[in-house]
């Protein structure tokens with residue numbers, strides 16, 4: 001069964017009771033038992049729910065795996081992995097530019113109870129090799145990263161981690177299983193903020209943890225019930241509905257992103273464009289080798305002031321100014337004042353995250369409309385202030 005067929009048919013037969021071709025929403029807390037302890041595989045919806053079970057089956061299959069637990073948010077999913085594998089005295093190694101919510105959970109929740117958090121530039125494989133020790137339980141990476149869309153070599157990093165006995169977690173939120181299959185590259189656990197491309201319509205918050213190996217999955221599956229951070233049946237149903245168009249959406253997101261990146265690269269008010277599909281991107285070769293498409297996100301550095309960047313992101317016609325990404329409707333954000341505002345300015349700058357870096361999440365709107373919206377806004381900024389002054393002096 002091919003990818004798009006799986007999103008529609010896998011684990012979703014017509015309902016045996018009514019013939020309904022859409023799986024019903026089992027909006028129930030509990031299940032009538034035939035006798036004490038005798039049930040049809042469901043006893044309480046925190047533990048298991050038929051709608052959630054359908055979704056978990058599909059997500060596991062799309063990642064080429066067989067085990068999945070969904071959670072009420074991407075961070076709840078992360079928490080289950082960290083709780084399962086990090087104990088006081090053990091270590092996790094993360095990239096320097098790991099997602100801010102992961103950074104906060106590690107430093108504010110797990111470090112205070114005695115877990116060691118080490119960060120390193122994951123593009124430097126020798127440094128990665130030096131940092132990972134036999135105390136390292138988890139090596140955690142995102143690729144492409146947020147917001148600079150850096151691409152890390154999942155296969156090479158997994159090999160280094162496995163040699164020291166660590167498990168590899170890949171946050172596959174940006175690429176999705178349509179463009180990247182981390183288990184084939186060596187991952188032990190795959191994480192998703194389902195909130196983004198998988199659900200795809202900016203209308204819910206959800207997370208997932210997926211594994212191939214039953215033993216690796218077992219402690220996370222246990223914690224899904226024991227910690228209880230499960231999503232509602234309705235949200236699971238919405239994700240099942242969203243997944244049916246995942247392939248079509250990702251194809252359009254990727255075309256829009258590529259065309260936008262190419263158009264922005266030509267504009268004099270753009271200092272630098274970050275998109276793995278551009279030859280100029282430092283991770284282009286790795287992206288070509290480990291992904292089947294370059295994803296739907298684009299970031300760029302405006303050649304101007306932070307005030308100009310703020311004005312620009314606040315006045316787009318189609319790109320709504322907002323946090324999040326991966327929905328059918330275009331979104332734009334200014335990380336230094338929004339998603340990454342909690343990181344001190346010096347740290348942000350040291351990571352190469354400039355204050356005029358703008359992150360775009362093109363939706364599935366017509367490419368032409370999105371490009372015009374972005375380019376007209378840049379044109380409206382006029383020539384850079386310094387250039388204008390120079391022209392006036394010359395005149």
Ligand SMILES: Cc1ncc(COP(=O)(O)O)c(C=O)c1O
Nearest residue numbers: 073074075099171173193195206
């Ligand atoms: C790469 C990545 N991982 C995890 C998360 C956390 O997911 P959620 O917001 O669904 O809790 C996010 C959220 O933006 C993200 O971008």
